[in-house]
Amino acid sequence: MLNQNIPDTFNVFFNGWNRKDTTSPSGVGIHHPEGDLKKISTYDKPLVTAYYYSIQTLSLAGNVDCDPDGHGVTEGGSSGSPIFDNHGRIVGTLTGGDSSCDTSYLDSPDYYGKFSWSWDKNGSDSTNG
Secondary structure, three states: OOOOOOOHHHOOOOOEEOOOOOOOOOEEEEEOHHHOOOEEEEEOOOOEEEEEOOEEEEEEEOOOOOOOOOOOOOOOOOOOOEEEOOOOEEEEEEEEEOOOOOHHHOOOEEEEEEHHHHHHOOOOEOOEO
């Protein structure tokens, strides 16, 4: 909760979110793999609904490039990072998965806890989780 206005000089940008139970055909994830500098991973195939330890998630498998331009897959340390839809709104947060830049794991999935699931199915209301 903010108790005072944020100074304009901070150039703050607040992310929007989408709590509808929809998927996205493309977008980006912003994360810090292995505690590294910020990386932006792009995807251009639709997110699909899946379950990860009984939590409804959005699954992303083999949809990001592992290349030297920094558009790589997530790795340990990326947990909790947001995934954005094609309109720049958060639709999930990284919950788990096996993807990495190791060639044997390139097509392994990442699981992003659905924002729509967390909003009204994981707790008594939107203020209590």
